[in-house]
Amino acid sequence: MIPAADVVLRLEHVTKTYVMGDLRVDALRGVDVALHRGELLVLLGPSGSGKSTLLNILGALDVPTTGRAWFGYEELTGADRDRLTEFRRRHVGFVFQFYNLIPSLTAKENVQLVTDIARDRTDGLQPMAASEALELVGLAPREDHFPAQLSGGEQQRVAIARAIAKRPAVLLCDEPTGALDVATGRVVLEALDAIHREIGTTTAVITHNVAIGGMADRVVTLADGLVHSVRENRTKVGPKDLAW
């Protein structure tokens, strides 16, 4: 299959099998997904259906057992660890369920962690200043606070600022609201939505929460390691209006 011009990331017949001793877990069993330029994709599915595995492979954090992966016209399948690292370094922003901030660094320093290494990219795009990124998620006043001094939602927004500061080609979020209450989750989703609208970053968000699908351009549902359904949203709902 020849990747289309507006496809940022594409997986083709991807399987992932974890082997632990005698035990084999087929986390993905032949998945085809494409992430289109500028879209906001929501990945739904029950626990254990393979969402995180899929996202990790999309973000080159992990490699498929079989199948192929492309970033634009560049094939990622078979690339060595170093090339995958370079790919993540230049093009991917990650937001994790448990934030994964560095506890010994302030909010601003956590963002700088990424902008520090985003300067040698080839596309000439300059990363944002750390304070600018924090401004986008509404945390500029807290930039000198350590993660332990921030609430869960604030930490997650720092994580988002950290992920988008380098202006990545794709932003991948694994259950960004998973550890948060409804109201806080909403604030985080607003931040994501705002960034998506303002700088048009291609975004994929994993969630358990079917309602969140409302804010997406497309909703892909996984079940048991396979794509169960793909649904396009004709009318998107803002995070404020999601029926949680």
Add this chain to the structure above:
Amino acid sequence: MRPFRVRGLRAIDVKVLRDVVRMRGQLGAIAIVLACGVGLFLGMRTTMKTLERAREDYYARERFADVFAPLVRAPEHVATRLRAIPGVQSLQTRIVADVVLDVPGMTDAATGRLVSLPDLGRPEVNDLFLRTGRLPAAGRDDEAVVLEAFVAAHDLRLGDAITAVVDGKRTVLRIVGTALSPEFTYALGPGQILPDDRRFGVLWLPRDALAHAFDMDGAFSDVSFRVERGAGVAEILARIDRVLEPWGGRGAFARADQLSETFLANELQQLDTFGTLVPAMFLAVAAFLLQVVIGRIVAGQREQIAALKAVGYRDLELGLHYAKLVILVVIAGIGLGLLLAWWLGSSMCELYGAYYRFPELDWSMPAREILLGIGVTVLAAGLGALASIRAAVVLPPAEAMRPPSPAVYRATILERLGLTALVPPAARIVLREIERKPRRALLSVASIAMTTALVVIGTFAFGSIRLAMNVQFGLQQREDVSLVLAEPRSLGALGELRHLPGVQHVEPFRAVPVRLRSGSRQDDVVITGIPAGAALQAVLDIDLREVTPQGDGIVLPRKLAQRLAVVAGDTVEVEVREGDRRTATVPVGRIAETFVGTSAYMELTALCRLLGETTTMNGAWLLVDDDSLAALHARAKTTPRIAGIAERRHVIETFRTMIDENLGTSLTINLGFALVMALGVLYNAARITLAERSRDLASLRVLGFRRREVTAILLGEIGLLTVVGIPLGLWLGRLAAGGLMDSLDTEQLRLPFVIEPWTYALAASTSLLAAVIASWFAWRMLERVDVIEVLKSRD
């Protein structure tokens, strides 16, 4: 290249600094252990190098002899034949004689070694280093240059007088200069094993003056040689012996057997051994601590590492990130270590300078040595940290995003044996912890063992010396005073000696220089003839049984017997090196364990039979009234036939002083270092257990365990490591001490291998003290743990 950010550090480097600050206790402890390693390494090594350099310069500048040959008397023309020996570069004939010195303000006599200076110019070989004043003017027989240490010990000045008693005639000598000589770097008088600057001095006089006094006109009694580079010394020695044979040659010997040089070489050897072994122990422990602590940091930051990798940090950057942590510790360690080396090196040099006299002993730490020290430290730290850093590098990012699977615990041996009921829960937790990480526990135990061993090897020698002294001067030598006569006399002389002031009992002895041979092996020693039934001298074996010689047999000290490869019942060939130089084959009686000197023993009459003499003596042991000692000394100084007089009490005093001066310092330093090492290990063990188990400990508290009971878990681990480590360390220390005996047990001073109970007690207490201090730290850390905080946090 990435643009260098001038303002401020990169965020990831900020993390390094914050991690260092957070872990300052543990990393600081490692830096200190590392510092001890480099400090000891460089301190001892630079001391050794400084001494070696000083020795080399000194020997070269003063043309220290390669070969020495004492003899009775040879006419000067013999020198021509000696000079013709192939390989001989230059030689210097001299007149050397020991006399009694009478120094103002000193009641007892000192031994003076008179050494002749050539009439013209400086000696070709064995020159002296003139510190103050001048050489005696040619033709003056009342001027002398005197060994600096002797002058200083008596607080004498240029122009002061010393009286030498030569053949009963008192000759007043004026001090015109002070000097040092490579022959007397370690200045030992006859029979001494520790320098006693007050009682032994060297005086250099013009040759004429000595020739007249000792009837040596146109003759010499000592010759020393410089040999050509690469010449076969053994061959030269043999040829010299052949030439000097008719002139009472006492056996030529090489520089390595020169008394002062033997002691110095041996000291350097010890310094080398200890200077390698001890720092190696510290560096090994530091490497182990680094491995554990960095390993723990990496394990604790699994998710941070994964996040950094996920956002695009390269493997190398992560490796470098943790390497920087190690580098900071290493820099701190080296910085502290250099300070330590500076202090240690300069004070050790000063200490050595008090026993080994060099014209100058300027301690220095050349860049080359510093680089070596840094290299060794970096290597140790690198080896220690490598595995942990690698773990960070290879950590797969996707894998690390999920929390580590719960650790697998197995039932401990106790439980498998069904003894659970007997073991309280706290102890079970400790045991499981240790079983789960057996390697770490093992290494901790090994480190405690090393600490304990360190104290043993650092202090046991004092016990050995004490025992040696007690046996030597308590059981073997029982006289108050020993006299050396100018020449052999018949036993009739005993009557005269008995009439000296305060003398209660006299026993004669006869000392004869000989060469002993067994097959191709040979050695030059002295045989001391002891009268049968002697009460003032006992020869003992290793079990302190009397092995005083009887019949015709010869009793050999252990080391000599080993070198000749003979055992009791064999025979040795004795070649007498005086008089008419008889040879005889003598049965070896028992093997003796003597500590001081190199004498072999025979029964007095048997020895004299071997010499072909009626029974004679050239010395005597005396029991003397304490009150009469001064009078005895005064008389000895004026009695022509008495060439030397020594009080046993003085020898013991010199030893006591030496031990008193050094034991305190040595103990302080040893225990200090050992304590630092043990603390470093135990403190880190406690910190790590706390970090890894704080959730469990907090959970136990929530479940209703009392603080005391929870503390017991932490302290239990420290206690267990210590309790297992100490006996292992005592055993290890004993083993290492046994190995080190080889370098302490020398020709001149043999030491019994004993480890006194106090050495063990000291070693064990040091480790125990460390355990107590570490426990106190652990207890305080637990006090500070906020139970709620710990349970809330995701680890």
